[in-house]
Amino acid sequence: MGKIYNSAAEALDGLLFDGMLIAAGGFGLCGIPENLISAIKDAGTKDLTVASNNAGVDNFGLGVLLQTRQVKKMISSYVGENDEFMRQYLSGELELEFNPQGTLAERMRSAGCGIPGFYTKTGVGTVIAEGKEVKKFNGQDYILEEGIIADLSIVKAWKADDTGNLVFRKTARNFNPPAAMCGKVCVVEVEEIVPRGSIDPDHIHLPGIYVHRIIQGEHEKRIEQRTVRQREEA
C-alpha cells in the first residue's frame, strides 16, 4: 500500500471523527496545510480540538473552520489578527488554551518521541503554571507540561518522495515537523512529489517514518504582512 493519494478528501478518508484532536503545522499563514483544512471543512467534522500555533485569519487557514463552527477548542500561543476567533472566544462559544509557543512545540515533539511530559521554566509564576506540578532543579522552579498526542496531524511540506521523506522550505518548516511527530496518523500535503532517490538522504528534514499519507496540492500561500524596502537610487 503506497502513501500517495489523489486528493485531500481521499487522503483523509476514514480518519475524521467528531470530537477529535488535530495537530496542525504552520506559523501564521506560512507553511499551513491549506488543502487539508479545506477538505476538513468540506467533510463537516465537528467539535474539533485543534493544536496549532495560530488560528489563521478570518477567511483563510484554520479561520475557515472557525467560521463554520467546526472547532470546539484551540490550543495556541497567539490568536491576534482573527476577528471571528476573538468574537467566538469572548462570547464563550470557543474554548482556548493558551500555550507558550515553545511549550506548544515541545508538547508536540516530546509526545512524538514517547516522552509524556517535561519540566520547563517557561511560565513559572504566571497563569500558565496554575494547577501544574512544580519541581526544583538546581534550586530553580520548573513546571510539568504534558505532551500532546493528536488523533491526526495535518502538515505542509515543500517536497516529498513516495516513501514520505520530507523537505521543507525556509521558515515554512516551523511547527510542521513537531506536528507531524505527535500524530497517531500524519497526512502531508506538498508542492511536489519527487521520485525516491532524488532527494539527497543527507538533506531530508523529516524521515518518512512519521508520514502516512501524502497528497500533492495547489497552494495559494497568502502573505499576512507584506513588508518591503526601497531600492537605493544609483
Place this chain on the structure above:
Amino acid sequence: MAWDRNQMAERAAQELQDGWYVNLGIGIPTLVANYVGDKDITLQSENGMLGMGPFPFEGEEDPDLINAGKQTITELSRTAYFDSATSFGMIRGGKIAAAILGAMEVAENGDLANWMIPGKLVKGMGGAMDLVAGVGKVIVIMDHANKKGESKLLKECTLPLTGKGVVDRIITNLGVFDVVEGGLKLVEMADGVTRAEIDSLTEATLVN
C-alpha cells in the same frame, strides 16, 4: 527632550555585544537591527531562523520567508532554518544571549507583563514567555508612561505576567534602568530629561 523610538532603539543596540545571538520582539525592538553597526550580531526569529535579513525589495517577497511578526524578510549568507521545537530548544537552552522586548508593564522586581489585558485584548503570549525564561539577558524597550500619563514602571504589575523577576534592563524614552536589589537603579538619563521628571513619572522604587 526625551528619546524618540529610533533613539531608544539606538540606545538598546549599545547593549549588544559582538558575536551575540539576539532575539528582537515586535515593534520598537525591531528597529534595533538598524543600529548594530559593525558588531557581528546574528538575529534569531523564533519561527525557525537564525541570521534574519532585512525586508525584501518589492517583487521579491517570498511567502515561505517571514519573521515572527509575520512580515516578509530575507535570508543572509549565514542563515540557518530549523523547526519550532529546535528554535525554542535554543531559546530555553540559554543559547540566545539577549532578547529585546516591548512591554505593557514592568515591576521593580523584574516582573514583566506584555501579553494580555483581561477582557479587552486577547492575543496571546506567542514566544515571549519562553524567551524571558530562557535567554541570557532580557532588555525591555517601552514608553515610560502610558497614554494617560501613568507610569509603566510599577511597584507591582497589575496585568497577567509574562515572566516573574525576568527583566534585567529597561530602556524608556526617559532613560535606562536596571533591576537591582530593592528596586530600579537609574543608569542613564535621556538628553535634557531631569531627575524630577523621572521621579514624577516613576511609580517603582528608584534606588541609588
